Amino acid sequence: MHPICWLHISDIHMRVSKIWSQDVVLNAMCEDIAKQQRAGAAFDFILVTGDLAFSGNAEEYKLVASFFDAVSAASGVPADFIFCIPGNHDIDRERQKMCFAGARQFAQSQNQIDDLLSSREDMGTLLAREENYRTFQNTYLKNQPRDWTDDGLGYVAVVTIENVRVAIVGLDSAWLAEGGIADHGKLLIGEHQVINALELANKNDAHIIVGMAHHPFQLLQDFDRRPVQNRIEEQCHFFQCGHLHEPEIRATGLNASGCLTLSAGATYETRQSQNTYSIVTVDLMLGTRTVKTVQYRPAKGDFTFAGTGKYPIEIDPAGTSNVGELAAAITAFQGSLSPLSHYLAALLLDQKADLPIPAQKGYVFGSLDVLRDEPESELKRTTMGFIPFKNVLRVFYGRTPIAEIFTRYGDAVAQYGTALLKACAANADLKSRLASAEKDALAMATTAPASSFIHTVSLLDEVAAEQDWIQLRDLSERHKGSSIPELAHRATRYFALSLSHSTEAKDNEHAISLYRSMTSEAHAEAEDAAMLTTLFCGAKRYDEAKSTVLDGIAKYPDKAAAFVEIGQRVVEATGDKKFRNQIDEAVKARRW
Numbered sequence: 001m002h003p004i005c006w007l008h009i010s011d012i013h014m015r016v017s018k019i020w021s022q023d024v025v026l027n028a029m030c031e032d033i034a035k036q037q038r039a040g041a042a043f044d045f046i047l048v049t050g051d052l053a054f055s056g057n058a059e060e061y062k063l064v065a066s067f068f069d070a071v072s073a074a075s076g077v078p079a080d081f082i083f084c085i086p087g088n089h090d091i092d093r094e095r096q097k098m099c100f101a102g103a104r105q106f107a108q109s110q111n112q113i114d115d116l117l118s119s120r121e122d123m124g125t126l127l128a129r130e131e132n133y134r135t136f137q138n139t140y141l142k143n144q145p146r147d148w149t150d151d152g153l154g155y156v157a158v159v160t161i162e163n164v165r166v167a168i169v170g171l172d173s174a175w176l177a178e179g180g181i182a183d184h185g186k187l188l189i190g191e192h193q194v195i196n197a198l199e200l201a202n203k204n205d206a207h208i209i210v211g212m213a214h215h216p217f218q219l220l221q222d223f224d225r226r227p228v229q230n231r232i233e234e235q236c237h238f239f240q241c242g243h244l245h246e247p248e249i250r251a252t253g254l255n256a257s258g259c260l261t262l263s264a265g266a267t268y269e270t271r272q273s274q275n276t277y278s279i280v281t282v283d284l285m286l287g288t289r290t291v292k293t294v295q296y297r298p299a300k301g302d303f304t305f306a307g308t309g310k311y312p313i314e315i316d317p318a319g320t321s322n323v324g325e326l327a328a329a330i331t332a333f334q335g336s337l338s339p340l341s342h343y344l345a346a347l348l349l350d351q352k353a354d355l356p357i358p359a360q361k362g363y364v365f366g367s368l369d370v371l372r373d374e375p376e377s378e379l380k381r382t383t384m385g386f387i388p389f390k391n392v393l394r395v396f397y398g399r400t401p402i403a404e405i406f407t408r409y410g411d412a413v414a415q416y417g418t419a420l421l422k423a424c425a426a427n428a429d430l431k432s433r434l435a436s437a438e439k440d441a442l443a444m445a446t447t448a449p450a451s452s453f454i455h456t457v458s459l460l461d462e463v464a465a466e467q468d469w470i471q472l473r474d475l476s477e478r479h480k481g482s483s484i485p486e487l488a489h490r491a492t493r494y495f496a497l498s499l500s501h502s503t504e505a506k507d508n509e510h511a512i513s514l515y516r517s518m519t520s521e522a523h524a525e526a527e528d529a530a531m532l533t534t535l536f537c538g539a540k541r542y543d544e545a546k547s548t549v550l551d552g553i554a555k556y557p558d559k560a561a562a563f564v565e566i567g568q569r570v571v572e573a574t575g576d577k578k579f580r581n582q583i584d585e586a587v588k589a590r591r592w
Contacts, residue, residue, distance in 0.1 A: 001285055001392065001409060004161050004208070007033065007046045007075060008278040010242030011266035013089060014063040015054035021271040025296055026067055029267065029277060030074040032294060032303035041279070043075045044161050049242040049264060050087025050174065050214025052133065057092065061136035068140065080144045083157055085170040087214035087242060088177035090133040099125050104176050104186065109223060113190045117151040127152065127175065146170075149196035156200040164284065164395050167206030169197045169236065173213040173220075187219050191227045198235050207315045207395055208282065211236040215243050216263060233259040237289075237313060238280070245269055247276050247293045249309050255369055256311045260289060272298045276306070282313060284395065285409065287388030289313045315394050321402065323349060324445035325484050326393075330413060333406035337417040340434060342441035344417055348390050351444055352437065355383055356423065356430060363423070363430045379419050386416035398456070401481025456487060460494050473498035493518065493528065500535055511535055519548075526556035533566050537573070545570050546579055553586040560587055 014022065037043065053060035072079045103126055107113050116122055127134070146155040153172040158165055173189045201209050217229045232239050233252050239261045247265035252258035265276035275296040282289050288310055295306035321329075326345035331338045346352040354365040358377050368387060374380055392409045406413065424431035456479055463472045472494055479491035492514060499511035515532035518524055529552045536545035549570065552563035567583045570576070 003281050003283040005281045008264045009267045010049040010264035011051040013054045014060045022268050025268050030070045034074040043077050045081040046077050048084035049212050051089040056090045058132045065140050083168050086133045086174045088174050088179045091129045095129045114192050117192045147200050153193045154197040158204045165206045166208045167201035169211040171213040173215040188224045189228045194231050209236045210238040212240040216241050284391035315391050329402045333410050334414045343438045346441040382416040382419040385412040399478050469498045469501040526559035542574050550586050
């Protein structure tokens with residue numbers, strides 16, 4: 001799972017009268033981005049947090065389009081993966097002056113904002129001030145998939161990178177902007193807009209949510225700032241903004257593990273300014289977020305790194321395994337870890353938090369936050385590599401067989417488990433304490449309900465009942481490699497069923513192979529044999545169909561009628577009256 005990387009650009013202020021000076025700076029920026037790409041940087045998308053233009057007129061957006069073309073070519077990011085939102089400079093302040101003045105005076109509470117944002121007529125009039133910006137967005141980025149909020153202000157776009165779904169939540173903070181000092185403490189995003197946008201993000205089961213708006217929280221009216229900031233910081237991993245013309249980073253949460261607020265600085269203020277852009281990298285395998293600020297040097301006419309910040313990240317689980325299933329997968333992946341498999345599983349599932357920490361005399365147990373402050377050691381290094389495996393599980397569980405997850409990404413688990421076993425061999429007290437922790441975790445696995453297993457089986461049953469064969473195929477394929485035998489068997493049966501309804505001959509052949517295997521097992525079911533027989537008929541493999549019909553009547557007397565019915569279809573297709581007699585004899589034999 002490679003790191004996810006994006007560019008953050010803001011406050012470009014494109015205008016015709018400054019095109020020469022802007023070209024000097026922006027060409028240097030594109031050259032710097034291209035140099036980094038040649039050196040191995042892989043950018044997945046670009047965020048542009050407002051003030052694309054200087055005064056929101058149509059001619060300026062022609063310059064923006066040219067710049068977007070250039071930065072797309074330099075970064076290797078397709079234009080449709082450039083996501084932007086408007087700033088106060090994207091407003092045409094000569095339009096709808098009275099409407100703007102009235103709306104700003106009216107909107108003095110969340111209830112009043114709700115009323116205003118619920119009126120398409122009023123909002124349509126007010127948003128005419130953004131017409132040139134929105135025309136540019138809807139034409140230049142016409143192929144970009146964006147789900148708009150019902151108020152027409154915000155949108156959500158989902159970018160999937162190696163199974164990791166990143167929801168980009170674009171919020172319009174400029175819809176009541178005037179520009180300059182007059183906006184300070186007067187702006188509104190509206191909790192209405194934020195709630196709608198975050199609901200869209202959550203409907204897409206996003207692993208990472210990146211919110212963005214042009215203005216920082218402190219410029220909002222107080223009654224709007226508090227709920228808007230709370231909702232964004234509670235649900236977003238990032239909030240990226242502009243406007244300040246100075247790069248700034250602020251992290252929330254314990255050890256800066258919460259929402260990361262990033263102000264990009266101005267990409268172009270003047271030719272003599274220290275213009276900036278940022279590179280954001282998320283490495284879920286390491287559990288880190290890295291922000292690099294790149295700054296313009298007017299004296300040399302180039303860009304150079306000005307600073308780097310690193311912060312932890314842990315994504316929320318949409319659904320995950322239980323201790324027993326995960327412990328079994330760990331043991332299957334590396335048998336030597338069996339003595340600690342339930343303890344390791346409980347750590348990964350946040351059902352245990354105490355970790356061994358090297359001390360002056362032996363080991364103490366404490367939290368990850370305590371370990372972070374300890375001197376470097378092999379155990380600390382392997383622990384810091386092991387914990388982010390939580391992110392891997394949260395991305396891939398339910399989409400990739402758990403055995404495959406460990407095969408592809410489980411080295412960190414093996415290294416940590418091996419380090420613990422090595423430490424136990426040298427310290428009897430640690431060995432005893434970890435044995436006790438393993439016993440506790442095993443008890444969790446024994447007593448805890450397999451809720452994830454039950455939920456998955458119910459979902460498979462529901463999709464099968466709806467006869468949504470495409471969804472059933474996708475869902476069952478994810479789980480047929482489960483380490484829980486009951487789930488693996490059920491998923492395999494449903495996978496075969498979905499393949500049997502395919503119009504592709506190769507899928508039907510695959511289904512036949514699966515049903516052959518299942519009917520040879522001790523827990524074979526009559527329905528499996530019946531489906532195999534039906535598939536043989538569909539493929540005109542009548543000799544094999546005859547054999548499975550007779551076997552079905554013999555093995556499943558209470559389901560004999562179903563096999564007789566299939567047998568009659570074989571007789572009709574082949575005209576084989578002798579086989580009809582064989583069916584009658586098989587039924588009589590079962591009665592006796």
